[in-house]
Amino acid sequence: METKQNLVEKSSRRCSVKHTPICKFLGSDGCEKCSLYKGDVKETEKKKTGEIWEVTQSNLPWDVDNFHESETCLFCKKRPGNPKAVYGTVELAHPEPPYEKGMIFGLGKPQREEVGSLIPFPVAMCKDCKKRYDLVENLKFYSAFVGFLLGVLIVLLISKWEVIQYSPEYIPLVIVLFFMAVVYAIGGKVAEKLIKKYSDEMYFRLFQIPEMAEMEEMGWFVYREEKEKTRMIISKKKPREHFRYFSLDPRQPGDE
Ligand SMILES: [Zn+2]
Numbered sequence: 001m002e003t004k005q006n007l008v009e010k011s012s013r014r015c016s017v018k019h020t021p022i023c024k025f026l027g028s029d030g031c032e033k034c035s036l037y038k039g040d041v042k043e044t045e046k047k048k049t050g051e052i053w054e055v056t057q058s059n060l061p062w063d064v065d066n067f068h069e070s071e072t073c074l075f076c077k078k079r080p081g082n083p084k085a086v087y088g089t090v091e092l093a094h095p096e097p098p099y100e101k102g103m104i105f106g107l108g109k110p111q112r113e114e115v116g117s118l119i120p121f122p123v124a125m126c127k128d129c130k131k132r133y134d135l136v137e138n139l140k141f142y143s144a145f146v147g148f149l150l151g152v153l154i155v156l157l158i159s160k161w162e163v164i165q166y167s168p169e170y171i172p173l174v175i176v177l178f179f180m181a182v183v184y185a186i187g188g189k190v191a192e193k194l195i196k197k198y199s200d201e202m203y204f205r206l207f208q209i210p211e212m213a214e215m216e217e218m219g220w221f222v223y224r225e226e227k228e229k230t231r232m233i234i235s236k237k238k239p240r241e242h243f244r245y246f247s248l249d250p251r252q253p254g255d256e
Pocket of ligand 1: 073074075081082125126128129202
């Protein structure tokens, strides 16, 4: 078992990336909450992560922290947007640094992967935009559920029919699945209509936000982007309390 003394020593002296940019990014809430520390990552791996992070950081605009530190919503079409209430966090990807995969025992050509960097990207959102986004997002789920209930109800209603009683056992299941699929498809159509209706007021895709133009130019894209709206996790908190791509901590690498 590790004593407290051991833990302190491990986090304060032995960590090879202390005070470097990766430390200030992943360890912004302290060593105990740092994924490099918690995951018991090898020192060489930490260094490698640090090198990757420096490339990632070099591909970010200097004012990138404005997207989460903004006091007003960036998904609102009007400027300034409504006051910030939550964060919509998107997975953003960049081709740098080059990441190669596909070599098996030194055979075959190494294939360049599309994604070299993958970062969480929290963006300020107001409660109205959250409400609209949630409604569209939940519609598909609810419609599958309603379709299921409807299917079961129909099966119960027709279960007395002679045709059903003499048909194969799987027929009730087919009926339920059929209604689920139909109502789910209708839900999808309604969601599309809602996105259209709300599009005067808000952006449903991250890169529709005009302030994102520079990020797009620098090569960033949404990881697994969807057709109508960007998939995001909406929460009251950022990934870390002191989350920042460019730390305000003035200490230099090597400082105690
Ligand atoms: Zn808004």
